[in-house]
Amino acid sequence: MSDKKKGAEPKTYKFDTLSLHAGYQPHKNAGSRQVPIYQTTSYLFDDVDHAAALFNLERGGHIYSRISNPTVAVLEERVAALEGGTAALATSSGMSAIFLTIMTLCQAGDHLVVSSQLYGGTVNFAKIAHEAGIPLMVDATYQTPYLCKPIEHGADIVVHSLTKWMAGHGSSMAGILVEGGKFDWMQNDKFPTMTTPYEGYHGLSFAEEFGPTAFTMKARAEGMRDFGPCLSPQNAWNVLQGIETLSVRMQKHCSNAEKMVEYLSNHESVAWVSHPSVPDHPDHELAKKLLPNGRGSMIAFGIKGGKEAGEAFINNVKLASHLANVGDTRTLVIHPASATHSQMDEATLKFAGLSHDMIRLSVGIEDIDDIKNDFEAGFRAARKPRLVSNQ
Numbered sequence: 395m396s397d398k399k400k401g402a403e404p405k406t407y408k409f410d411t412l413s414l415h416a417g418y419q420p421h422k423n424a425g426s427r428q429v430p431i432y433q434t435t436s437y438l439f440d441d442v443d444h445a446a447a448l449f450n451l452e453r454g455g456h457i458y459s460r461i462s463n464p465t466v467a468v469l470e471e472r473v474a475a476l477e478g479g480t481a482a483l484a485t486s487s488g489m490s491a492i493f494l495t496i497m498t499l500c501q502a503g504d505h506l507v508v509s510s511q512l513y514g515g516t517v518n519f520a521k522i523a524h525e526a527g528i529p530l531m532v533d534a535t536y537q538t539p540y541l542c543k544p545i546e547h548g549a550d551i552v553v554h555s556l557t558k559w560m561a562g563h564g565s566s567m568a569g570i571l572v573e574g575g576k577f578d579w580m581q582n583d584k585f586p587t588m589t590t591p592y593e594g595y596h597g598l599s600f601a602e603e604f605g606p607t608a609f610t611m612k613a614r615a616e617g618m619r620d621f622g623p624c625l626s627p628q629n630a631w632n633v634l635q636g637i638e639t640l641s642v643r644m645q646k647h648c649s650n651a652e653k654m655v656e657y658l659s660n661h662e663s664v665a666w667v668s669h670p671s672v673p674d675h676p677d678h679e680l681a682k683k684l685l686p687n688g689r690g691s692m693i694a695f696g697i698k699g700g701k702e703a704g705e706a707f708i709n710n711v712k713l714a715s716h717l718a719n720v721g722d723t724r725t726l727v728i729h730p731a732s733a734t735h736s737q738m739d740e741a742t743l744k745f746a747g748l749s750h751d752m753i754r755l756s757v758g759i760e761d762i763d764d765i766k767n768d769f770e771a772g773f774r775a776a777r778k779p780r781l782v783s784n785q
C-alpha cells in the first residue's frame with residue numbers, strides 16, 4: 395500500500411493540521427475526501443457471536459447510533475487529538491456533556507467541588523485535586539484547545555460546549571467530554587463504579603479493562619446507553635466544518651477582541667472593561683502565561699447610565715446580534731440585567747457577579763471598523779435622555 399493510501403498519521407501532525415485531518419481516513423471511506431454522514435441508527439452484525447462480543451465490550455465496533463456512530467467518532471477523535479486526550483465522547487449539547495461526566499463519576503451522597511475561577515484555577519486546582527485523589531474537570535468552552543489545553547496543565551477531564559467557538563457558525567447544539575488518560579482510578583476507593591466489577595457487563599471493571607480510556611468507556615457504555623443524549627451525525631458533521639478553521643477564526647476573534655478592549659477602555663460612555671488582556675484584570679499575568687495565543691473573545695463592560703443606558707444600547711445596535719449564545723463568528727451582545735437575569739433581585743445579581751450596567755460582548759470576526767461603528771450608534775442612543783411621556 396502506498397503512503398497516500400495509509401492515510402494521515404495524526405500524532406505527528408501539529409494543531410492546524412489535526413483540525414483538518416485527525417480522526418479521518420478517506421481510503422477507508424470509499425475515498426470520500428469529506429467525512430461522510432452516516433445517517434443510520436444501526437449496524438449489521440456478522441453473526442450472533444459478533445453481536446454478543448460487541449454487546450459485552452469484548453471487541454470494538456458500532457451497534458446503535460445512541461452509543462456510537464462513525465461520523466460522530468471522527469469528531470470525537472479530532473477533538474481528543476486537539477486536546478491531547480486519550481478518548482472523547484460527543485453529546486447532544488454542552489450541558490449533556492457536563493451531566494454525563496458527573497453521572498459517570500458520582501453516586502448518591504457524593505460531593506462535587508465547583509469553582510467559577512477560570513484561568514487562575516487550573517494548575518492550583520489540579521494539585522489540590524490530585525493530592526485528595528480526585529480528578530479535575532475543566533470546562534474549556536471559552537478557550538478552545540487553540541488557546542489552552544487544560545490536560546497539559548493537569549486537568550483529567552475537559553468538557554466543551556461545541557455549540558460555541560469550536561463550531562463557530564451557531565447552527566448546531568453539541569458538546570463533548572475528553573479524557574486526559576492519566577488519572578489513576580485504582581489509587582483509592584473513591585470511585586467504586588470505575589474500579590469494582592460491574593454487573594451490567596459481566597463483572598467487568600472499567601478501570602482495569604480500559605485503563606487510560608476507562609472514563610470515556612464508562613460514560614459511553616453506561617451513561618450514554620442509559621440516558622441517551624447522543625449527538626446526531628448531521629450535527630457532528632456541522633461541528634467538524636467549524637473545527638477545520640478553528641485556529642484562523644480564533645486568531646481573528648482574539649485580535650478583534652483586543653481592539654474592542656482598547657476602543658471601549660477609551661470610550662466616554664464606558665465605565666469599566668473586563669477582559670484578561672486589561673492590565674488590572676486579576677488574571678492578567680496568568681492569562682499571558684496560560685493563553686499565549688490570545689485571551690479569548692468574551693468581554694464584559696459597564697455602560698455609563700446603568701440599566702436604562704444598557705437597554706438603549708442593546709435596542710440600537712444593528713450589526714451586533716442580541717441573543718443568548720456566545721462564540722458565534724458574528725458579534726453578539728446581551729444586557730444580563732434586562733434579559734437572562736432580569737428576574738433576579740439586587741442581592742442575587744451581586745452574588746452572580748453582575749451589575750445593572752453590564753453588557754456581555756462576544757466579539758465576532760467581522761471587520762473591526764463595522765463593529766465599532768455599530769457600537770457608536772448604540773452609545774449615542776444610550777446617552778440620550780429618555781423621553782418622558784405625560785400619559
Ligand SMILES: Cc1ncc(COP(=O)(O)O)c(C=O)c1O
Binds near residue numbers: 487555567
Ligand atoms: C462555559 C459553558 N459551558 C457549557 C455550556 C452549555 O452548553 P450548551 O449550550 O451547548 O448546552 C455553556 C452555554 O452557554 C457555556 O457557556
